Amino acid sequence: MGIIKKGILGGFSGKVGQVVGSSWRGLDVMRSLPKKSNSEPSNEQLEQRQKFGLVVNFLSPLKGMLEKTYGRVSGSKSKFNLALSYHIQEAITGVMPNLEIDFSKVVLSRGELLGPxxxxxxxxxxxxxxxxxxxxxxxxxxxxxxxxxxxxxxxxxxxxxxxxxxxxxxxxxxxxxxxxxxxxxxxxxxxxxxxxxxxxxxxxxxxxxxxxx
CATH class of the missing domain: 2.60.40.10 (Immunoglobulins)
Structure with missing residues (x-):
């Protein structure tokens, strides 16, 4: 990923040649187009994709709240991304393809304030x-x-x-x-x-x- 410093061309959005321009956390960035792969995904990749889909579907409606309540921003990760990472790693149970969210391990807010x-x-x-x-x-x-x-x-x-x-x-x-x-x-x-x-x-x-x- 490259960061555009508002040079003579400035920022851009969309596909140009082999790169894609977009805005990310207030910065104009460009990425190379992903290469197509002819190989079949591994079981580990399929499992990770299923975990990601489960968590995204569950947390996305709460994104506005999570951006206020989920701890502190760490590096380039937003609070929502921190929530995604935690739940993918810690809040999924079951064996492929029967994965599901363990609701007892779901954490929708993090911080130093005294809890209930x-x-x-x-x-x-x-x-x-x-x-x-x-x-x-x-x-x-x-x-x-x-x-x-x-x-x-x-x-x-x-x-x-x-x-x-x-x-x-x-x-x-x-x-x-x-x-x-x-x-x-x-x-x-x-x-x-x-x-x-x-x-x-x-x-x-x-x-x-x-x-x-």
Whole structure:
């Protein structure tokens, strides 16, 4: 990959000859066209492709959130790329071709902010999920006005429900409405906190799974 320094030609986008121009992290870059391969991919390559596809499909709808909550940027990797790398390496279970995401190992937020204490999830009403947690404000960086982040995922429908900002750490509970089409489905839940400034986040906690009424 080459970086274009805005010389006489400036940056460009698209294919020109044997190179492709594009913008990457605010820089104008150019790459050579990939060479076609006539060889069959190895089992390891096929496995890596399947892992990548699983993780991308799961995380892509959460990209905007992950860019705010997933730790700190490392080198040229964005926060979203850090999340991709972790889940490909640590959150896939099974044997090819029957690979799947291990939701208990999913981490949707990383940071130094104090996480939820004794958080629980329960279903008592149709199309509603109830979350509760215990008070722990004032420890470390934590504050009463830290924003609550709740994420639900329905594997059978491949849909996420995300709630952020309407509830604070001090509230100790949250009732989340879910689509009625979730009725009878199993959903997985995660909880984290984001500081009021949006600069600090906690590492998310997996709350387990429940069946929607």
């Amino acid at each position: 204490k004794a958080a629980t999830v329960a279903v008592n009403t149709v199309a509603e999920i109830n979350f509760n947690w215990q008070a722990n404000s004032g420890t470390g960086l934590s504050s009463d006005d830290d924003q609550v982040i709740m994420v639900l995922y329905n594997p059978s429908k491949k849909l996420h429900v995300v709630e952020q900002g309407s509830t604070k750490r001090v509230d100790l509970s949250l009732t989340l409405q879910v689509p009625t089409l979730f009725s009878g489905d199993v959903v997985h839940g995660w909880m984290a906190f984001l500081s009021a400034s949006g600069k600090d986040s906690s590492t998310s906690v997996y709350l387990g799974k429940v069946t929607v009424l």
